[in-house]
Amino acid sequence: MMRWAHVGLNCRDQRATEEFYTRWFGYHRARAVPVGDGEILFLRNGDTYLELFPVPSEPPAPTTTADGPAQPGAVRHIAFRTDSVDALLAAMGEDAHVTLGPLDFDEVLDGWRAVWLRDPDGVVVEVGQGYRDQEAIEITERENHV
Known part of the structure; x- marks a missing residue:
């Protein structure tokens, strides 16, 4: 069974x-995932999610990564989302x-x-299994240590 998961957005300023x-x-933070010196943020509103990626404010040239444009x-x-x-x-x-x-x-x-796939028009589609939101206490503790 396939279910909607999220849209990944590139952000100059994740906090903004x-x-x-x-x-x-009406979104709220559902999970923060540390990546290198930064983090990827998952925001949730009901069954919809936004995934916020940090990117440089002005990348030197258009680039595409394996998980989409940067x-x-x-x-x-x-x-x-899928079961497998x-x-x-x-x-x-x-x-x-x-x-x-x-x-x-x-x-x-x-x-x-x-896994990340390319559709017939070149749009990157992520398909995942096993994601769960982070407990509120975990998010608060992480924010206090940043």
Whole structure:
């Protein structure tokens, strides 16, 4: 079964983008994932999510990463949830044009796994399994240590 997961957004200022969507559109922080010197933020409103990626304010030239375009203001990828990434890839066969993964994120959340695919028009589509929101206490503790 396939379910909507999120849209990944590239942000010049993650905090400003988070404030915008929480203040005006009813989102709240569901998870913060440390990556290098920064973090990726997941915002939730009901069953919809936004995934906020930090990017330099002015990248030198248009670039595309395996998980989507890296320009500020660009939609990085769209994402869906499934019960099994491996079963989906097996069912898709040659239609699965993998750009990244499958990758396991057990160091962040046990059972979290994802693969990124390119659709016929070149849009990157992430398909993941096992994601769960972070407990509120974990988010508060992380923010206090940043």
